Amino acid sequence: MRRWAMVTILLSPEVLTRFGPRLATVIAGQPHRFLHLDAEPGPDGDFGIDAAFLSRDITGRSSKFNISPTMERFFHLLGNSRGLRWVQTHSAGTDRPVWNPIKARGIPLTTAAGALSATVAITAVGGVIALARRFPDVMDAQRRHAWEPMLEDRAPPDLAGTSALVVGLGPIGGEIARLLKAIGLRVTGARPEARDHEHCDAVISYSGIRAHLPKTDWLVLACPLSDLTRGLIDGAGLASLPKGAHVVNVARGEVIVEKDFIEVLRSGHLGGAWLDVFEFEPLDPASPLWDLPRVMVSPHSSGHAQGNYDRVAGIFLDNLGRFLSGQPLKNAR
Structure with a gap:
């Protein structure tokens, strides 16, 4: 595994609660910190995020053109993290306009393709x-x-x-x-x-x-x-x-x-x-x-199912291990 002095990961408390033991296994021995949406920036206004997981509970009921406050906050934190190196989303696609600034920065995005x-x-x-x-x-x-x-x-x-x-x-x-x-x-x-x-x-x-x-x-x-x-x-x-x-x-x-x-x-x-x-x-x-x-x-719900959270989290955890060790990410866009 590639050694980081410290890796900072943005995710929701829900992810940490549901998948804490599996996260601990993937990140074992790696100095790290988890940030949530209530994080405060450093003195320079930078949140210092290296990687982020956009889970369904953050997206909420957002649509293509109507963004929930939690999703808006998520992208605010990403936009103010100069060292951001990777973002995982729960969606199978990244065509929403909200992703354009991340794409323009050349930051790798990985999707949940296959999970849904x-x-x-x-x-x-x-x-x-x-x-x-x-x-x-x-x-x-x-x-x-x-x-x-x-x-x-x-x-x-x-x-x-x-x-x-x-x-x-x-x-x-x-x-x-x-x-x-x-x-x-x-x-x-x-x-x-x-x-x-x-x-x-x-x-x-x-x-x-x-x-x-x-x-x-x-x-x-x-x-x-x-x-x-x-x-x-x-x-x-x-x-x-x-x-x-x-x-x-x-x-x-x-x-x-x-x-x-x-x-x-x-x-x-x-x-x-x-x-x-x-x-x-x-x-x-x-x-x-x-x-x-x-x-x-149908209200853009063809992919919704109770088992999605676990399936998407599995992709995130696999990619987190790859990210930490410098391996190619799956479902990269």
Whole structure:
């Protein structure tokens, strides 16, 4: 292990309470101090933080553009720590604007990629099943106290044999592809470069998406937000989907041009959508998406589960050991 004169780590009391023994094992013999959000700076205004863990209890109910006081304080401390060398986040992505100053400083960021993959994938496939089985119609009938069996022309279509395009084949997209294959769909994956994937019948590059959309019954978005994916799906692309096709988005809201999406949904061309992410979050109460038929809105919660804290902490602790010993960090961005 590389020897530090002293390593200073910013984390929450909750992390220290829940994982104190495991922290002690990782950091054994290394002079250290733990700081919390109530830390005071030194005489020069510097907090002296070397490493930091942004855990879910600090983020709280923050959204992309509405930052909680605890999260704001966290980034204030980082911004006033000239020697900061590494930050771990509980999230699978670092595309929120709040990360930009850290990125501009060239400080390594590590994510929780992989810890949330199964949960997000199950949620996305749950959205496919809910739409295919017309749960929105069933719930509407329940609210109206109406007994409306799904018979004859109201019968849901079969899922088996339909085609899905999964955009993004990282840990989340790959698991979505596996689950969709398991329930009988024909799965095409899309990623920046077309390379085979064990759970896909075919793989195309992002540049081939537009040509593939007319053959897609289920468009499932699971890609990170980047210059390649921002606005990737616009009105023309959505209109080129077969009539009655569905969209599931567990990626980022900006991957779809939202105003175009609303217009195509209003036209009745699409069969419905399951949406966990939006261009602006929280979603404006005045947004038409709340009330459009067969559109299911979820408050960016596809990755939330009770076991997440432990899974993410495992990644942090592994990376902390690597950080202290000078080894490459996992999930570095």
